[in-house]
Amino acid sequence: MSERVYLDYNATAPLRPEARAAVMAALSLCGNPSSVHADGRSARRLLEDARGKVARLLGAEAAAVVFTGSASEANNLALRGTSAAEVLVSEIEHDSVLQAVPGAKRLPVLGDGTLDLAALAKALEGREAPFLVSVMWANNETGVVQPIAEVGDRVRAAGGLFHCDAVQAAGKLPIDMTELAVDMLTLSAHKMGGPAGVGALVLRPGLDLRPLLRGGGQERGRRAGTENLAGIAGFGAVAESHEDLLGRFNEVAKLRDALEERLLAEDAGVTIYGKKAARLGNCCCFGTSGLKAETMVMALDLAGIAVSAGSACSSGKVGPSHVLRAMGVPEEEAAGAIRVSLGPASISQDLERFLEAWLAVCRRRQVA
Numbered sequence: 001m002s003e004r005v006y007l008d009y010n011a012t013a014p015l016r017p018e019a020r021a022a023v024m025a026a027l028s029l030c031g032n033p034s035s036v037h038a039d040g041r042s043a044r045r046l047l048e049d050a051r052g053k054v055a056r057l058l059g060a061e062a063a064a065v066v067f068t069g070s071a072s073e074a075n076n077l078a079l080r081g082t083s084a085a086e087v088l089v090s091e092i093e094h095d096s097v098l099q100a101v102p103g104a105k106r107l108p109v110l111g112d113g114t115l116d117l118a119a120l121a122k123a124l125e126g127r128e129a130p131f132l133v134s135v136m137w138a139n140n141e142t143g144v145v146q147p148i149a150e151v152g153d154r155v156r157a158a159g160g161l162f163h164c165d166a167v168q169a170a171g172k173l174p175i176d177m178t179e180l181a182v183d184m185l186t187l188s189a190h191k192m193g194g195p196a197g198v199g200a201l202v203l204r205p206g207l208d209l210r211p212l213l214r215g216g217g218q219e220r221g222r223r224a225g226t227e228n229l230a231g232i233a234g235f236g237a238v239a240e241s242h243e244d245l246l247g248r249f250n251e252v253a254k255l256r257d258a259l260e261e262r263l264l265a266e267d268a269g270v271t272i273y274g275k276k277a278a279r280l281g282n283c284c285c286f287g288t289s290g291l292k293a294e295t296m297v298m299a300l301d302l303a304g305i306a307v308s309a310g311s312a313c314s315s316g317k318v319g320p321s322h323v324l325r326a327m328g329v330p331e332e333e334a335a336g337a338i339r340v341s342l343g344p345a346s347i348s349q350d351l352e353r354f355l356e357a358w359l360a361v362c363r364r365r366q367v368a
């Protein structure tokens, strides 16, 4: 039996060796970072060291980083922790943004998956502060990258707060918070090769935030609860190696482009979603005419290859994709979309194995 091929990095990335080492080292420490004794102070040093590393990833101040239990929690904190009376979110956000404020106004996207800037301008016209706009940096299903700098400028000019979910962009694209009109930015460790169960909300200096979790002064009173020191140490370790991650992404993009060329060259009725827009170099969301995503994901799994259905939600069920729907893709067609997402360890042989298995499913479809 040949080794499994992992092509689902947008769901989670394998733990990187430096993260594993940092987690293991932190697990062998005993001390609560809030304790004043020497053991507590050692734990505190580790915590603050990791905070500095995560801050440097974004060009932010260490004090701006609030560690959370996930990016989903960070998104909830951002959307519910400010004094904004109104919230506007793009239609293609992760569920943790869409469901944090159920009554939020939805901003549409164009057919290529990018935010409709004309609709944003209209929504901002005459709007009274305080309000908050949340638009993700890059979409988890399609990889489409949003015009974040422009969105931030427009929101700030209109007097609003701007939150950006940068979970899929971190480690794949350079991020410098000092160059953006962004007030809050969300990260997740496990999408970058760190451990799961750690996220961060990074704040513009001076921004005031109400905690969601109360009952402790941790994280400068912005998130109660003893910090997940081992997870945070692992997060710090991957943040520190982000330049290495970024460097490898050019190679990853070449592999993805070669894969797409091969998919399109086959006479299989392939549609690649978001292809006309700027996209993350690691992601390909596509449908094959006449094939359901579940069938494809299961057949690939049996062949030892891990990918996601374009519309798989956190419960593992496949439902209609709100992202593809927002892009105007008919529901029946969207039900065929699968997401192949590569990472720094992906190699061309992985894609050969993928193509071989995909072609085998396509051939069976022709016979049926």
Ligand code: PLP
Residues within 6 Å of the ligand: 010, 011, 070, 071, 072, 073, 094, 096, 136, 138, 139, 140, 165, 167, 168, 188, 189, 197, 198, 199
């Ligand atoms: N935001 C985006 C864009 C994501 O892709 C995900 C995870 O899929 C999340 C937020 C949630 O991340 P976490 O698993 O850390 O809660």
